[in-house]
Amino acid sequence: MKNKITVEDLNRSYDIIIENNSITNLSSFFDVRKQMVLISDENVYDHYGDLVSDQLNDPLIIVIEPGENNKSFENVEGIISEMLDANISRDATIIALGGGVVGDLAGFIASIYMRGIDYINIPTSTLAQIDSSVGSKVAINVVNRKNSVGSFYDPKLVLIDPLVCGSLPxxxxxxxxxxxxxxxxxxxxxxxxxxxxxxxxxxxxxxxxxxxxxxxxxxxxxxxxxxxxxxxxxxxxxxxxxxxxxxxxxxxxxxxxxxxxxxxxxxxxxxxxxxxxxxxxxxxxxxxxxxxxxxxxxxxxxxxxxxxxxxxxxxxxxxxxxxxxxxxxxxxxxxxx
Structure with missing residues (x-):
């Protein structure tokens, strides 16, 4: 099963690809040799972290705790600090591997790091695949206000593997x-x-x-x-x-x-x-x-x-x-x- 939708935008265009087992063959969809930052949460990384990171070229791996409260300025600052310490350049790409929280957080960081770098969204939940990975909204929560700080920032690619949702609770x-x-x-x-x-x-x-x-x-x-x-x-x-x-x-x-x-x-x-x-x-x-x-x-x-x-x-x-x-x-x- 494979489908591709090209999203045309004034600033850039990008593809949304829906393909079974796509998570096992990333090089078919983007250049895995580039400098990469892989952001995921503990639950998703336990399932798919090694599978994805092993296909990339020595990525910086950042794993956060799961949960909506982790879309925070504290995590944004911490992740950006790790990226700066690792000399992540403006030519790097962030990979968001996870559900809506990871996609929001990683996309927001991509939108502000060095005034904007590429990010690729690999959503692993039905919520993220159906909704939050589509539409260019990225945001974090501040003072118990959901998505109160954010931006509209297009990904370079959205790669959806429907089969990963079969293991969800x-x-x-x-x-x-x-x-x-x-x-x-x-x-x-x-x-x-x-x-x-x-x-x-x-x-x-x-x-x-x-x-x-x-x-x-x-x-x-x-x-x-x-x-x-x-x-x-x-x-x-x-x-x-x-x-x-x-x-x-x-x-x-x-x-x-x-x-x-x-x-x-x-x-x-x-x-x-x-x-x-x-x-x-x-x-x-x-x-x-x-x-x-x-x-x-x-x-x-x-x-x-x-x-x-x-x-x-x-x-x-x-x-x-x-x-x-x-x-x-x-x-x-x-x-x-």
């Missing part, structure tokens, strides 16, 4: 598929039908391709996230606060956060179907800390935040809600501690 496999559900509900009825038919690993490569194509259409129309691309925030306004305050994994937080956005009864029934299928059905309660975190969402403009309105599959729109309206919706939709 079920909750992480399904958490990434929530992002495909989001894209299907708001923007692609065909994708949603595919998801309702099957979310198995056998169906997964087709789901990835369909989700990426749809997301890229929105990114092409609104790369810097000022308009149509904000449709992809469906479920995310509350989700980011839930991740910080409740410690939920991203996809689970998103599917709970979808209830805050404005949806019809039919859409609510579809969301419930996937919550049951993915076993994301805990009784969620909110508190004032979550609400305060939500108020500081980076999408806030003055005293309002855009929420997504979906009355019909594939036809998501945006509507500005005041902070008071959002508080009222939270109090109406969710239980409180």
């Amino acid at each position: 079920f909750e992480h496999y399904y958490a990434g598929l929530v992002e495909a559900v989001k894209i299907g509900i708001t923007s692609n009825e065909h994708l949603l039908k595919l998801l309702l038919k099957s979310t198995s690993i056998d169906a997964y490569p087709q789901l990835v391709m369909e989700a990426i194509k749809t997301k890229l259409e929105l990114v092409k129309a609104d790369k810097y996230d000022h308009g149509a691309r904000q449709i992809l925030n469906f479920g995310h306004t509350l989700a980011h606060a839930l991740e910080i305050e409740k410690g939920l994994i991203h996809g689970e937080a998103v599917i709970y956060g979808m209830a805050l956005d404005h949806t019809s009864k039919d859409i609510q029934d579809i969301i419930e179907t996937f919550k049951q299928r993915f076993n994301f059905n805990q009784e969620l309660t909110l508190n004032t800390n979550i609400l305060n975190n939500l108020y500081h969402d980076k999408k806030r403009v003055n005293e309002s935040i855009n929420l997504v309105v979906v009355d019909e599959v594939g036809k998501g729109t945006l509507k500005a809600y005041s902070l008071d309206d959002i508080k009222e919706r939270c109090e109406h939709v969710y239980a409180w501690e």
Whole structure:
């Protein structure tokens, strides 16, 4: 199974390649002889670190602890210090081997190191393959505000090996598929039908391709996230606060956060179907800390935040809600501690 999508941009173009076993044959996709920095986390490196590093030319290897809280200025400074000590030049390439946290952190470092160097994203989770590796957003978290410092920075290449997701724990496999559900509900009825038919690993490569194509259409129309691309925030306004305050994994937080956005009864029934299928059905309660975190969402403009309105599959729109309206919706939709 092999597919390639070329992303055309004013500044540069790059390929997204989806190919089984691509992680075992990196030299077929990029020059492995260059100076490289391999950034991964402990969990992913245990599985794939030796396989990848053995194909590179004596890379600088940096392994971080897993978890959202490691997208920090402290890690940025520490990694950059290691790179400077190792005399990593402007011609080097960073390899991001991991999920969304590693991709965000490595991409952000690439965007600022010596005013920008190349990076290649090799995403190893469904979340990263379907969503976070696509669209050029890179960011870190500051003072408990998710992705509050970042940039738009294109990779040199995104290399997706669907087979690596077969070894993920079920909750992480399904958490990434929530992002495909989001894209299907708001923007692609065909994708949603595919998801309702099957979310198995056998169906997964087709789901990835369909989700990426749809997301890229929105990114092409609104790369810097000022308009149509904000449709992809469906479920995310509350989700980011839930991740910080409740410690939920991203996809689970998103599917709970979808209830805050404005949806019809039919859409609510579809969301419930996937919550049951993915076993994301805990009784969620909110508190004032979550609400305060939500108020500081980076999408806030003055005293309002855009929420997504979906009355019909594939036809998501945006509507500005005041902070008071959002508080009222939270109090109406969710239980409180």
